[in-house]
Amino acid sequence: MRRFLLVGLGGVMAVPLLAHTAPTSVAIPGEATAQGDIAVTIYQNGQSLVQDTRRMNLPGGRSKQEFPDVSAQIRAETVTLTGPGIGIVEQNFDYDLLTPAKLMEKAVGQTITLLRTNVATGAETRVRAKVLAANGGVVLQIGDTIEVLRDDGLPVRVIFDKVPPNLRARPTLSVTLESKGGMTPTTLTYLTPGLGWTSDYVTLFDDAKQTIDVQGWVTLTNNTGTDYTNADVLLVAGNTNQSGGRRSFQMPYNPSTGTIDEAGTESNDRERLGDYYLYPLSERTTISNAQQKQVSFLDVKAAPARSTYEFNNGWLATNEAASAASVLKFSTSRGGGLGDQLPSGTMRVYMRDKRGDPQFIGESRIEATPMGSAMSIRTGEAFDVKVKSIVEERTRLSSSRWKTRMRYEITNARNNAITVDLGQNGLWGDVRITEQSQEGKRISADRVEWNVPVPANGKATLTATFDSRY
Amino acid sequence: MRGLTALLMMSLASPVVAQTVVVSGEPEAVSLTVYRGQKYGNAPIDPNWPTGYALVTETRTVTIPAGESVVRFEGVAEGMFPESAIVTGLPRGVKEKNRDARLLSPLGLVDAYLKREVKITRTSKATGIARTYDAIITSAPGGAVILQTGEGYEALHCTGLPERMGFDKLPANLSVKPTLSVITQSDTPTTAKLTLTYMAAGFDWQANYIAQVHERGPDGKSKVDMFAWLTLANGGNQSFVNANTMAIAGEPNRVARAVQARPTGGGLQLKCWPQQRTHQVPLRGNYPYPPPPPPPPYTAPPVYMEADAEAIMVTGARMRAEKSMSPVAVVVAEQENLGDLKLYRIPEAVTVNAKGQKQVAMLVKPGAAFDQLYTANIEDHAGDESNDSFPMTTLFRSENRAEKGLGLPMPQGQVMVFENSRYGPLLAGQTNLKDRAVGDELEMAIGQASDVRYRVTKISETRERQRFRVQVTNARNSPADVEIEIPFELRGSSKGVTKIDGVPTWKTTVAGNGEAVLFYEVKLERN
Numbered sequence: 001m002r003r004f005l006l007v008g009l010g011g012v013m014a015v016p017l018l019a020h021t022a023p024t025s026v027a028i029p030g031e032a033t034a035q036g037d038i039a040v041t042i043y044q045n046g047q048s049l050v051q052d053t054r055r056m057n058l059p060g061g062r063s064k065q066e067f068p069d070v071s072a073q074i075r076a077e078t079v080t081l082t083g084p085g086i087g088i089v090e091q092n093f094d095y096d097l098l099t100p101a102k103l104m105e106k107a108v109g110q111t112i113t114l115l116r117t118n119v120a121t122g123a124e125t126r127v128r129a130k131v132l133a134a135n136g137g138v139v140l141q142i143g144d145t146i147e148v149l150r151d152d153g154l155p156v157r158v159i160f161d162k163v164p165p166n167l168r169a170r171p172t173l174s175v176t177l178e179s180k181g182g183m184t185p186t187t188l189t190y191l192t193p194g195l196g197w198t199s200d201y202v203t204l205f206d207d208a209k210q211t212i213d214v215q216g217w218v219t220l221t222n223n224t225g226t227d228y229t230n231a232d233v234l235l236v237a238g239n240t241n242q243s244g245g246r247r248s249f250q251m252p253y254n255p256s257t258g259t260i261d262e263a264g265t266e267s268n269d270r271e272r273l274g275d276y277y278l279y280p281l282s283e284r285t286t287i288s289n290a291q292q293k294q295v296s297f298l299d300v301k302a303a304p305a306r307s308t309y310e311f312n313n314g315w316l317a318t319n320e321a322a323s324a325a326s327v328l329k330f331s332t333s334r335g336g337g338l339g340d341q342l343p344s345g346t347m348r349v350y351m352r353d354k355r356g357d358p359q360f361i362g363e364s365r366i367e368a369t370p371m372g373s374a375m376s377i378r379t380g381e382a383f384d385v386k387v388k389s390i391v392e393e394r395t396r397l398s399s400s401r402w403k404t405r406m407r408y409e410i411t412n413a414r415n416n417a418i419t420v421d422l423g424q425n426g427l428w429g430d431v432r433i434t435e436q437s438q439e440g441k442r443i444s445a446d447r448v449e450w451n452v453p454v455p456a457n458g459k460a461t462l463t464a465t466f467d468s469r470y
Numbered sequence: 471m472r473g474l475t476a477l478l479m480m481s482l483a484s485p486v487v488a489q490t491v492v493v494s495g496e497p498e499a500v501s502l503t504v505y506r507g508q509k510y511g512n513a514p515i516d517p518n519w520p521t522g523y524a525l526v527t528e529t530r531t532v533t534i535p536a537g538e539s540v541v542r543f544e545g546v547a548e549g550m551f552p553e554s555a556i557v558t559g560l561p562r563g564v565k566e567k568n569r570d571a572r573l574l575s576p577l578g579l580v581d582a583y584l585k586r587e588v589k590i591t592r593t594s595k596a597t598g599i600a601r602t603y604d605a606i607i608t609s610a611p612g613g614a615v616i617l618q619t620g621e622g623y624e625a626l627h628c629t630g631l632p633e634r635m636g637f638d639k640l641p642a643n644l645s646v647k648p649t650l651s652v653i654t655q656s657d658t659p660t661t662a663k664l665t666l667t668y669m670a671a672g673f674d675w676q677a678n679y680i681a682q683v684h685e686r687g688p689d690g691k692s693k694v695d696m697f698a699w700l701t702l703a704n705g706g707n708q709s710f711v712n713a714n715t716m717a718i719a720g721e722p723n724r725v726a727r728a729v730q731a732r733p734t735g736g737g738l739q740l741k742c743w744p745q746q747r748t749h750q751v752p753l754r755g756n757y758p759y760p761p762p763p764p765p766p767p768y769t770a771p772p773v774y775m776e777a778d779a780e781a782i783m784v785t786g787a788r789m790r791a792e793k794s795m796s797p798v799a800v801v802v803a804e805q806e807n808l809g810d811l812k813l814y815r816i817p818e819a820v821t822v823n824a825k826g827q828k829q830v831a832m833l834v835k836p837g838a839a840f841d842q843l844y845t846a847n848i849e850d851h852a853g854d855e856s857n858d859s860f861p862m863t864t865l866f867r868s869e870n871r872a873e874k875g876l877g878l879p880m881p882q883g884q885v886m887v888f889e890n891s892r893y894g895p896l897l898a899g900q901t902n903l904k905d906r907a908v909g910d911e912l913e914m915a916i917g918q919a920s921d922v923r924y925r926v927t928k929i930s931e932t933r934e935r936q937r938f939r940v941q942v943t944n945a946r947n948s949p950a951d952v953e954i955e956i957p958f959e960l961r962g963s964s965k966g967v968t969k970i971d972g973v974p975t976w977k978t979t980v981a982g983n984g985e986a987v988l989f990y991e992v993k994l995e996r997n
Contacts, residue, residue: 099741163623221728290571353716364725381723383811384879386910
């Protein structure tokens with residue numbers, strides 16, 4: 001039934017639009033589309049591939065076919081039209097748009113009608129005028145006199161006999177093709193920017209049970225200026241490289257989100273395209289212009305998670321007490337985790353208050369994460385856990401060595417014991433730790449980390465002495 | 471059932487399955503949790519542009535027919551982050567969430583009526599007679615409407631005549647406001663109680679403390695009544711009636727939002743050939759219009775206290791001395807822990823008005839013990855060779871502990887310090903407080919004491935060392951506790967100098983109408 005309707009419309013709309021002089025009457029504007037069976041593949045770097053299969057009633061031989069209802073941001077250079085018995089002569093993308101100024105410019109040398117209205121009596125007089133020039137103002141020849149249009153500020157209707165042939169209401173894609181004629185299924189393929197997707201994760205953390213419920217949503221955004229009606233949608237997770245093009249996009253700046261502690265090594269049977277994961281939407285859907293659409297793709301209940309704290313000190317300096325970061329750790333592995341890949345997006349974490357209502361406790365960007373990864377999400381700064389760093393002593397050992405004794409005071413105003421991962425950065429390679437009150441782990445040449453237990457409603461002190469060049 | 475459920479059969483752009491549109495007009499119950507925004511330099515909340523956000527949870531009842539239906543949510547906060555919306559309570563869950571931002575507007579109408587018939591009505595200014603013509607919109611690219619009439623082609627509003635367009639029907643898919651809707655399915659007609667949760671911009675809150683200092687003790691011990699308002703602001707156009715209202719202290723992490731669907735629509739900006747004078751119209755009218763000027767900054771009306779001032783004159787000082795700056799709070803926000811954040815719940819449902827600011831008491835701690843002292847840092851006037859004396863800073867210090875009469879989490883905010891005098895409580899100073907957990911040290915610097923001064927004099931200098939004298943003078947008739955930080959590596963030991971948090975600090979008590987002197991030596995490191 002619907003297909004039948006589309007066939008009819010496709011036929012009507014394929015006639016060159018400017019040939020329409022009789023008004024078309026369609027019941028509700030905004031409803032009809034010339035699109036056929038449409039498939040949209042959306043990538044995460046702002047590119048999308050649109051495949052539009054239209055059944056067109058083609059005349060035999062050479063004809064010019066216009067394609068309305070393609071993306072308003074179409075990358076015209078990427079257009080391909082295929083179909084049985086079709087040969088392409090040329091493809092055109094015309095964007096000379098019809099505006100009053102253009103209309104006037106193109107009327108230079110031609111004759112137009114002026115309809116003047118007498119402001120006192122309402123009487124109308126009609127004169128023919130020749131447009132001599134349209135540079136800033138419009139210079140007209142009326143009979144033997146030369147005038148500037150509307151220099152007197154009085155009302156005058158300017159009526160043009162015709163619209164120049166290649167001025168269009170919208171940028172228009174047209175293809176000149178050769179065909180045997182008849183009803184032909186044609187497939188139009190092109191790339192367009194303005195369609196994108198990301199993921200949004202809703203994570204509910206249960207502090208008592210130390211578990212998380214995670215729902216994943218893909219969020220599509222359409223800013224192309226065009227609706228995609230009843231489309232078959234496929235999402236590709238991963239960024240394809242891209243160069244050139246009329247609207248060329250650089251690879252987006254993708255800093256590490258610091259959310260993957262240990263990259264996973266598991267795989268599942270999710271469909272892939274090379275190194276990208278595919279997320280097909282299970283049902284056809286309409287993506288309207290200026291619309292944001294969300295469809296669920298992940299729902300995991302009661303995966304184990306634990307909350308912990310982290311603090312990074314930049315360089316050996318005295319700093320006021322500052323809050324440690326609250327960190328949520330969990331896994332994406334099949335056993336004991338979310339059991340799926342996570343496409344990049346934003347994870348929002350909620351937690352129930354005393355009445356049992358979920359409240360927002362923070363969000364973090366996550367990057368595309370393989371299955372089996374150990375993850376840590378920084379949700380925010382802990383009100384009750386603070387770290388103060390103090391330079392206790394700084395002495396010069398020799399002309400090139402300094403001794404710096406640091407004290408770190410960690411306070412915990414919570415009524416449970418916690419562990420804070422305290423990191424000291426900026427050690428360069430040659431800073432030696434000559435003394436420390438607790439064994440630390442030299443993660444890299446630049447950084448040392450201590451896991452400091454802090455009692456409930458208590459305080460812990462860590463001291464370390466560094467031997468450095470500066 | 472207050473949730474308006476208008477059922478209209480409407481075929482949307484995807485007429486594969488007939489979808490019933492169910493409109494959920496307004497929530498029955500709403501709860502609002504406000505999170506703080508970043509404020510530059512402890513500035514107060516900007517009521518016109520609150521930088522924080524809120525989590526809104528609404529309960530709505532809708533009647534869903536059998537089959538597939540679209541539930542449209544109206545009356546949500548306009549700062550909504552649609553990507554954060556969570557809808558629960560539907561019998562078979564949510565198939566799709568959509569947020570449409572094609573707005574019903576002059577531009578939206580012209581866009582939808584491209585290549586369609588509209589009516590043009592021209593009214594004669596002289597006779598008042600209106601004539602209506604049929605026309606087809608042949609062009610609607612941004613800046614122009616070109617009409618095809620029976621006589622030829624014309625451009626709308628380029629004639630100087632009063633003319634207007636008329637449209638037959640409302641185009642499909644245009645919304646009055648950006649609207650969130652969900653597609654859902656049901657086997658049978660059901661009445662469902664939904665919960666809609668979303669985050670929205672345009673809210674903010676902060677704590678506003680009032681610290682009233684009772685008589686300063688001669689030993690430097692003072693009793694201070696601590697009181698705090700929870701000040702929350704809603705900068706949006708949506709009121710929240712009888713809302714279960716909460717505020718969250720602490721810093722939840724936030725990240726930049728992904729690309730958003732941009733609302734389409736707006737006014738028609740028509741560009742024409744010259745209308746009045748030739749020079750008024752640019753050669754090519756394709757330059758973007760400058761943005762409209764920003765609204766004038768909000769300035770609070772000046773508060774004149776003339777009536778009050780007169781009352782002092784007439785009734786004398788005694789009346790004012792009895793007034794207290796700490797209000798008596800009947801409703802105090804209740805605090806609970808939410809993970810590593812602090813949640814303050816207003817115990818009664820309150821109405822948070824659109825474009826409104828609201829204050830509820832959140833902390834009442836009368837009689838907290840504070841120590842009063844005078845502080846300075848030698849580097850405050852580094853580079854000043856004048857050998858002048860400088861006033862020291864008056865500071866109130868305590869610890870956020872129950873023994874001191876405190877012992878509650880204290881969220882960051884502005885502090886107004888009042889001191890009792892013969893004329894009643896007077897403003898002694900304003901300061902800011904950062905987030906203070908239980909057990910943290912509290913310091914409120916309230917102003918400069920011109921009677922307690924210090925002077926630093928360099929006595930001698932060699933290649934390795936500089937020798938200084940610090941002199942503190944006290945013109946008050948009570949002893950002054952003094953702390954001066956000397957942030958250098960000192961040679962030898964000076965009496966009364968200890969390291970506090972790694973910084974050598976001179977602590978002493980200067981007798982009333984007396985003075986104290988310290989000598990110290992700074993080691994110079996020269997390469």
